[in-house]
Structures are given as structure tokens and as C-alpha cells.
Amino acid sequence: MARWLGGGALALLAVAAHAFDFDTVAARARQLAASPYKAAQQNLPSELRELSYEQYREIEYKPDRFAWRNARLPFELSFFHEGMVFDQPVRIHEVVSGSVREFRFDPAAFNYGPHKVDAARLKGLGFAGFRVLYPLNPGKRKDELASFLGASYFRALGKDQWYGLSARGLAVDTALNSGEEFPRFVEYWIERPSASDKQLTIYALMDSRRVSGAYRFVIKPGEETSMEVKSRLFLRENVTKLGLAPLTSMYLFGENQPPSQPDFRPEVHDSDGLSIHLGTGEWVWRPLVNPKRLLVTSFSATNPQGFGLMQRDRSFANYQEIGAWYERRPSGWVEPRGNWGSGRVELVQIPTPDETNDNIVAYWVPDNPPKPRQPFDYEYRLMWQKDGEQMPPLSWVTQTRLGQGLTRKQDDTSFSLVVDFEGPAFRKLPADVRIDPVVSADANAELIKTSVQRNDATGGWRMTMMMRRKDVNKPVELRGYLRNGNTTLSETWSYILPPG
Known part of the structure; x- marks a missing residue:
């Protein structure tokens, strides 16, 4: 056992001595796809499983245990406890000079707040995910830059932004009668940065009943934070609909759809439209709606230049909710790398009675999905934008x-x-x-x-x-x-x- 240089008493386990890279994770994904799927075991005690969202947020990783804090590195890591719907552990590792060491779960590193938790019942638990911190905004403290928590969900922030929409690694059979499959990031590897690094590299291994995959995220913080995403998928069996680079957001009401009940807020949404830059050069804008029943529409394209769920309205006067700061929610813009071929940008809009549910999903569906056990590679750049976000050149x-x-x-x-x-x-x-x-x-x-x-x-x-x-x-x-x-x-x- 070795001590983690930046995190006090958090232990790290050396699990590999060979050089680690994207191909290492891809080899793991290929092995998973070649074997029967094994669902992760749920291991939460009832006092953690029955937490509300507000109660779950009261369990915090202690700041003095943040990874890399004592090493004075530009990035730091904090970890999420299992709880509520986050009932399956994920393994999280640090990559140092090509070697891999595991961050080990330690209940003593968490502050449980008002919750009475039996320490003996925490044995065998693990992390649910992690946060990345970085000095995005003026001041001495580090701000939350990104988080990876739940299934394959992740989200990030640029300067002066407030969490809104999320991204996912993959969408499988979204809005089909057969039901949606939610692949999970089951394991992460995070490269330890140097003191001068301006970017952070994260690898992730995905698995579900029909799909496994390897991912690499290169996060570059700034006015608009960008993520360079590289993925290689392997299917165990055919999938009806594969959604690449999915974005998930919330739209309750806005200027095109006033609230059904009196509300002091003129608008409530994390995004107000879907923007698409087609391969032909045409720009398309589709305002979002909160329908009375499921609404699925799509736009056919060949080699799209980009698409995103955008928050164009940046005026506080149009939201009027102090603390929610809808005018600061980021737009998410997907810019494909290379040619994605023919397919469609699909928009799913789901009825929601309130703002607690993400009811908007957008993703790319290729016309020629991969065959089982054959590698399927694609890359894109994902930008989290506010000021100077992606706009058409004319109007x-x-x-x-x-x-x-x-x-x-x-x-x-x-x-x-x-x-x-x-x-x-x-x-x-x-x-x-x-x-x-x-x-x-x-x-x-x-x-x-x-x-x-x-x-x-x-x-x-x-x-x-x-x-x-x-x-x-x-x-x-x-x-x-x-x-x-x-x-x-x-x-x-x-x-x-x-x-x-």
C-alpha cells in the first residue's frame, strides 16, 4: 500500500506497472463485449438508499481529503458517496507515469452531516463518482469544473456558469416502447496532472447488457470549457437505436409556451432550443417545448458540422429566480471530429410537471450502426458555453x-x-x-x-x-x-x- 501524496490518509493501491493509455481501456471493453454481461450488485444499506436528493447532498467529502490538494496541483478531486439512486459503486484510479493506483473508499473521509450512519454497514461500499475542481473564476478557491455521477452522465462548467444541462456517454433505445438501456461508466482512470498542466485527461470504461466501450475525455477549462471525447464501442448484440454524444436538459415553460398555472417566473428552462449546423452549411434552430405527450422529431444529415442544446436567453429579467440563475446555465455544443457519415439528429421531448426532471434529450443516430463485437470509433469536441456561444454567422x-x-x-x-x-x-x-x-x-x-x-x-x-x-x-x-x-x-x- 502506498500513501497518496496529495490526499492525506487516502490510500492508493498499485494495480499495474505497465504504461496506460486509451488502448488499454479499449482492450478491457473488447473483453467485456466477448463475455456475458454481469450486472453490478446493489450494496446500499436502507438508511442511504432511502435518502432524498437534499439529504444526499448533505453527505460531503471532506475538503482536507481532496486528491492532490496538498501537492498544490491546478486540479483537485472530490468523491461522491453512494446513496439514493446512486446505488452501485464505481472504481476510480489515478494514473501516474503510466502506472495505475486505485483511490480506495474510506468512510472517515466523508462528513455525514445530520445523518446517523452505522459505520459497520459501510463496509464494502465504494464511490458513486467524482468531481473535478479548478480555479475557473477570480479568487483563491478552486471551483467545481466537472462531475461524473450516475450511469454515464457527466457535466461541466466554464467561467461564470451554473450547472444546467448534462451529457452522457451513450444513449441506447431512447424513447422506444421496448424501454431505454442506460450504460454505466463502471471504472475511471484519471491522469495525475503536473503543476503547469492546463488540461486533465480522464479514461472511462462503459458497460451494459448490450454495449461496452472505452472513453477518453481531455478537459480544457476556460471561458468555455471544452472536452475532447474519443470513444470505441463494442456491441454484444444488435441495438435498435444508438444515440451518440447525447445531451440531456430541462424545459418547463418559456416565451413560446407560458406556464399552465400562475408563476412569478416568466421562463424556466436549462435550454431553450436545439441548434444544428448541417453538412450543407445550413443552420437550423428548433425552439423547445414541454409537450402533453412524448414527442420525438429528427433532422436527417450527412456529416453534420455540429449540434447542441443551447440557452440563448441570457437576461435575468426573463427568469426572475434568484439562486437558480437560469441565465447562467451553459449551452452544450457537439462538434464532430472526422466524418460521421449519414444519420440524423434526434430530439426527444418528454412531458414534465416541474423543473426537477430532465425532459429533453438530443443525440446523433448513425444510419449504419456497428455490428456486434466489431469496434466502432468516433470522436467529438463538446463545449460548455455561455458568452460567445456557437451562433450562425448571418443572424x-x-x-x-x-x-x-x-x-x-x-x-x-x-x-x-x-x-x-x-x-x-x-x-x-x-x-x-x-x-x-x-x-x-x-x-x-x-x-x-x-x-x-x-x-x-x-x-x-x-x-x-x-x-x-x-x-x-x-x-x-x-x-x-x-x-x-x-x-x-x-x-x-x-x-x-x-x-x-
Whole structure:
């Protein structure tokens, strides 16, 4: 047994002496895929399993036991205790000069707060996950940079950001009647940084009933924190739908969908739209909704240049919730490395009664998924953005609002949608420029009138559509953009009005 230089009494176990790299983890994943799946055993005592979310957060890893704190390294590690739904242990290792040593679970390293926990019942437990700390913001203390906790979920922050959406290693059969499979990161290896390092490398081994995989994350903190993600998957058997680079978020209500009950908050969401940069160069923006029943839509593409769940609205006045800071929630932007071929960006929107549930999922589904036991490699860059987030070069949608129809009469079934665009494409246009709205709707909508007008308050332009829905039990698909002659001036606004 060796002592961990940066963590006081936390022990490290030397488990390997050979050089460690991504191929080492990939070899483990291949071995797993070649053998029958073994589900992890749940080992939580009842007093930990029955904790509420607030109670679980009261169990904290002691700051003086943080990994690497005494070594004065730029990064530090804190660990999550098992508890609540996090009822399966994960193994976490440190990689030092190619050698691997395990971080060992020690109940004495945790502060259990008001909870009475029998130490004898903690034997055999392990960590549920870990946090990464780094000095992101001004001040002497280190801020939370990233966390890996639960299934294959992880999330990160850039400067002056507040936790919002999450990412996952993989989505399997999401929104299918057969039920979703949630692969787990069962083991992690974290490279010990040097005193001058500006990035941190983490390896992860994934496993589930039908999929195993190896992952490498290179985390680069900053104004926008980026993650370079490399993955190699192995399937034990065929999967109906494989979702790559999945993002998970929350949308309760916003300007396009007011709250169903009185609420002092004008908007509540971690993300307000899905942005896609297609391989053709076209930019598409789909505002999010909170539907009354499951809503799954997709956008076909070949070699997409990027997609993400974005939080474009950055004004506190539009949220009004002190402490939640929705205006500081990061946007998550996925930028594929290499050619991803043909497939689709799929958006899943699930009904939710409140803001405690993540009800939005977006991911890439390849048209040609891997065959069982054959390696499937892909890479992407994931950016956690706020200021200077990914935007189309011409102009973009800033808001979508649902409004009244032609009259206020009770039997008038018409309604309006108002879309505002802003961006550099409008700044050099002459005062008398003609801009045309190009709008299309599916067969379930009757477009009564479309118009566009300059918005002197923002320097942008407003597109207004008046319409009726023919069957309220069916959705309406709409598309629109702004054009000057044959020149496109905006991204494509793509909206779906859910049934009901």
C-alpha cells in the first residue's frame, strides 16, 4: 500500500506497472463485449438508499481529503458517496507515469452531516463518482469544473456558469416502447496532472447488457470549457437505436409556451432550443417545448458540422429566480471530429410537471450502426458555453412567441407566432431594404398571413405568421427564414406545435 501524496490518509493501491493509455481501456471493453454481461450488485444499506436528493447532498467529502490538494496541483478531486439512486459503486484510479493506483473508499473521509450512519454497514461500499475542481473564476478557491455521477452522465462548467444541462456517454433505445438501456461508466482512470498542466485527461470504461466501450475525455477549462471525447464501442448484440454524444436538459415553460398555472417566473428552462449546423452549411434552430405527450422529431444529415442544446436567453429579467440563475446555465455544443457519415439528429421531448426532471434529450443516430463485437470509433469536441456561444454567422432566432389570432372572439381558432431575428446580416443593409419571410407549413396548418418588419428596439427583424390548425389532435410543423432577393439572411427557424 502506498500513501497518496496529495490526499492525506487516502490510500492508493498499485494495480499495474505497465504504461496506460486509451488502448488499454479499449482492450478491457473488447473483453467485456466477448463475455456475458454481469450486472453490478446493489450494496446500499436502507438508511442511504432511502435518502432524498437534499439529504444526499448533505453527505460531503471532506475538503482536507481532496486528491492532490496538498501537492498544490491546478486540479483537485472530490468523491461522491453512494446513496439514493446512486446505488452501485464505481472504481476510480489515478494514473501516474503510466502506472495505475486505485483511490480506495474510506468512510472517515466523508462528513455525514445530520445523518446517523452505522459505520459497520459501510463496509464494502465504494464511490458513486467524482468531481473535478479548478480555479475557473477570480479568487483563491478552486471551483467545481466537472462531475461524473450516475450511469454515464457527466457535466461541466466554464467561467461564470451554473450547472444546467448534462451529457452522457451513450444513449441506447431512447424513447422506444421496448424501454431505454442506460450504460454505466463502471471504472475511471484519471491522469495525475503536473503543476503547469492546463488540461486533465480522464479514461472511462462503459458497460451494459448490450454495449461496452472505452472513453477518453481531455478537459480544457476556460471561458468555455471544452472536452475532447474519443470513444470505441463494442456491441454484444444488435441495438435498435444508438444515440451518440447525447445531451440531456430541462424545459418547463418559456416565451413560446407560458406556464399552465400562475408563476412569478416568466421562463424556466436549462435550454431553450436545439441548434444544428448541417453538412450543407445550413443552420437550423428548433425552439423547445414541454409537450402533453412524448414527442420525438429528427433532422436527417450527412456529416453534420455540429449540434447542441443551447440557452440563448441570457437576461435575468426573463427568469426572475434568484439562486437558480437560469441565465447562467451553459449551452452544450457537439462538434464532430472526422466524418460521421449519414444519420440524423434526434430530439426527444418528454412531458414534465416541474423543473426537477430532465425532459429533453438530443443525440446523433448513425444510419449504419456497428455490428456486434466489431469496434466502432468516433470522436467529438463538446463545449460548455455561455458568452460567445456557437451562433450562425448571418443572424439567429432570439425569441419565439405564441399569440392571439385574428380576433379575440371565443370561436376564433386562429393564432399567431412571432419570431425575432438578430445578427450581423442586418447591420449593413440600407434603410429601404426589402426583406421577405419564407414560410412553409405541413398539411395540418392553414397559413393565413405572413409578414416581416424591422425591429428598431433590437436592430433585428420580426417575422409574424397568422394561421389555423386543422386538427388539434395532430402536431403542426413549420419552417421559416428571412431572405433578400436570392440571398439568405438568417438561420432556419423550425418549429413544431405539439398536439393539443
